[in-house]
Amino acid sequence: MNLTEKIISIYPELADYDWVNAMMNDIILLRDDANGEGEYISVWNHPTLAQPTQEQLDAVGGE
């Protein structure tokens, strides 16, 4: 399960979210620095939903 899928598991209302618009406008930006640490939330400026905690992300499943 990738990071986007984990976020959608936490917030099902984001299943049809415009992720491209979110990336282009710095609303939600996910990153992977190719250092073996995997994906992470770099920017979270969603107007109504709180940024998921690491505990929430860990709880919704592994890779």
Next chain:
Amino acid sequence: MALSKIIAEGVDLTDDFAFTGTVTGAGAPFIYFEAQLTSDQSIPNNSTTTLAFNNVITDTASAYTSGTYRYTPTTAGYWLMQGRMMFTSATIISGRHYFKNVSIQKNGSTVRDYTHPKETSNTDSSISSDVTAIVYANGTTDYFTIGHYHYDYGNQASITAEADGRRTYFTGYYLGA
């Protein structure tokens, strides 16, 4: 050499000159680098991913860190930076609609990018992205990487950057202060 002496006697441009001081007004020093991938790189869907250019082809200023894929210019001024990547054909499925964005990242943030879609009507089995820009570096702490983002509207699948130096590389060239 005194300027008056040059005027009086002229300069033989076929001679060798061993300057020991600072020469100004003679153009920018020739500083450049190029790095490539050593193996194909999988890029997850919907994440801006640093391209892992860990194979340094040339680096005249020894300013490239292959472990972090960063170029940290040691000379302040303006640089021409370019990143280019080709996706392996197996990962680009005909008929799928992609959004692709390749970016020059300065200190971890996008400073220039290029965006293009792969429409469903496009049945090509391969596609490339590239970005080129003039950027400023302070010569001490500023560093540059190449980032890539894609969104697969069909399967939300990862894609793979091809480790072929002819098509996938990160290069830069010093322009001047």
